Amino acid sequence: MSQEYYDITIIGGGPVGMFAATYARMRLAKVQIIESLGQLGGQVATLFPAKKIYDIPAYPTISGTDLIANLQKQVNDFAPDIHLNETVLEIKQTSAGFELVTSKKKRYSKSIIIATGIGAFEPRRLKIDNAQTFEGQQLRYFVDDLNIFKDKVVAIAGGGDSAIDWALEIEPLAKELYLIHRRDKFRALEGNLAKLQATATHFQTPYNITALNKSQDKLNLTLTKARSEENKELSVDYLLVNYGFSSSNKQIENWGLTTANRAIAVNSSQETNIPGIYAIGDGAYQKGKVALIATGFGEAPNAVNNALLHVYPEKRQPAHSTQLIKQFKKDQKR
Template sequence: MHTKDYYDITIIGGGPVGMFAATYARMRLAKTQIIESLDQLGGQVQALFPSKKIYDIPAFPAVTGSELVQQLEKQLEHFSPDVFLGETVEGFTKVEDGFEIKTSKRTTYSKTIIIATGAGAFEPRKLKLANASDFEGSNLHYLVTDIEKFRGKDLAIAGGGDSAIDWALELAPIANSIHLIHRRDKFRALEANIAALKQTDVIFQTPYLISELADNQGKLKLTLNKVRSDETKELTVDHLLVNYGFSSSSKAMEAWQLTLENRGIKTNIALETSTPGIYAIGDIAQHEGKLDLMATGFGEAPTAVNNALLYIYPDKRQPAHSTQLIKKFEEAQN
């Protein structure tokens, strides 16, 4: 009997592949948790290109990252795994009944682990001003999780890449005003999207950098400095959205002491890593013939889950079709 509360499966990474793995694990009635380093589910798809269309998802001729994540979240909510956001796995240790997992917030225990971290833990690159953290969560945002929050508001968006342009395109129809701030006159984004944005009422503030932030009766006052000039201007907005890209780190992965291959984790045909009881799926998993496609990761998820449960319960019969799994899941809820 376990003296600690163990999950059957812990999934590290809450991107699309990790979300589906958690859904399937719960369909198999496994006690499951997701640990995600960002403050939202969806991983790179949601954080980096929510409005871009994806064309290699079965049954969808085309689907945006946001639409895909929304559908995965609906599916996930039905099966209710435990989800922990804004939490980074720092390491894990083999113990008698499974693994002790240390995160940035807690210690947790699991009989098996499935790693679905994509290219690594992602964190937004933040605005480098001394008082920027004073406004985070109120007027200053690094992620757009709910566009309705910005309806009818005056916004500033800082950044010049695809994601910043995507945000501006998505918010332009509902915001009262948008100022797009970039340190160059040219943008690092799809030309078609930039052309589309120029047909909107978005105001381009280039080439400027944000040099100061200040509170203005609950709104945010920005001081902009023109690049290579002493010229400044001020803007007052309801919200500032910063997208300077995301930094990824594989340091945690290196500390996990698993065999690595091609910047990923080496797995066998069962998607098991060099440590029994730990599996890897999606872009992080590397094996012969592997294709780094989301569709591949979705297919790997049930394989890893079933092998993890076979590792825990070697005498338990493998599942049949999803209809039978759903029937068993619904019976277990009653």
Template structure:
């Protein structure tokens, strides 16, 4: 079936792993499409922590999230895959030639599929305080997209995990002041990160819960209640950043009849799911010993692509090195 609506491989999900999977698939000269439900590529890295420094990406002592995505897109653009944004996959149906993929915009046909949706659709856990919604996207933020918004400002950060502490480490370099609010004296974040933060001027407000929000001369007044006591205090800041984690939703996977465990897709060693021809990579999958790192997903992507190519072209020997693949693209040599 040779037409513009037919693909060798369809990649569902445009986070870091999905982007690299698309790049590698094109290096193998597969005709591919990448479908992403958001209006931009980059997944959680672009949406949740573009300004965060990442320390577990091979080849970089550290790299900001937005820089990582920029580099991945620059690499990807050399190979020109078909990319469709603001489009959600609603149904996958098996056919004799592969799969019919129905999205919110169209139907296409694909010989194989690679799912790289990460944790799926995600929303922040909201602050359960009366009138909190009145401050959202103003003085109250759930995402840190541009650090410069906080330059020279007084900032309060609520949360005790890695993301909240990472925000504090980044923002304290440019903010006038930073305080970290947590309901316990101990934090869930990496010990090294906590140790680094204690060496800064960050104020630790523990163990406190946020019990009220009010306006104060274009700023936000936060009422804190000390845990298990009647003691309260108030602080006034320019911005309150809340990171209580995120709620993800992968319910649509169940409608695709894939075998799952703990809401994750079970895969074999070649990244194939319980349905032949459908593969999965990244944080959406489960197998013994898997570690949730971007680097892990980067390794899984070529395995899935090569496994898919074995179905598409079983008679073609797999290229072993990138230099063998790039020779097929004279403009890059």
């Protein structure tokens, strides 16, 4: 083969995709994750990081942030190749497997596991002409490391669960925290809103951000009161915008996969109508399925084992996880 082929390519870096990559590496497969966002964690990391999750075995309750942190540590220990800020646009069959045309380059794989959930995410961006100038610096749509907000003046824009969740995470760290929302009422869960209101957070409502300017090392925000011409200025170290995310499965519709109930139809082996392509998590459908994160975690090893059986028909089914780890460690020493 003139091209480098991975054994398994996992499209989607949410919780289920992360665990699939970990398990595939336990089985010594050559694995890559392709994720459209700038971080791993999917919906859990971007939409409800502080929300408590109750369907993870052995955890009576765990926050989205802690769940992703644990999965990230697990992924790091097994070290699959990870490609962030990259979207798969086309999948073409080749004599050796598949060619994946992405927003950055062409990649090759002997099998594919789709773990995209409800689709590729894009943040709803701040609609100000020069906003792009500050993106990835003092203007953020994602949180990669909470510690950057420590002892800083931080503004969060938004009124939904994601904005309030991040505010609850950042408030204990920040020197000052401002919450900017265009209405006096919030869409977020009432209990979490009440928790935030009990802190020292400064609520700036009903205001819209209408201008951004840099002054020395600060980001200056112009806030305009809703339905008026009243303005005020606010100087911050960071602005985190949480206006929600748009998701799309349009690319998947062009990949020739059979769908059902707005998801990819799979059989008991997690295989789609195209041999060698599998789907797991919220983006996969089979009759009687319960849509839980725990369900997706169970589907991941099933898909991995069947993908490897497709690629290597002579390969025996795996032993218990302790044996897999012993073999993985032995392989790493070679």
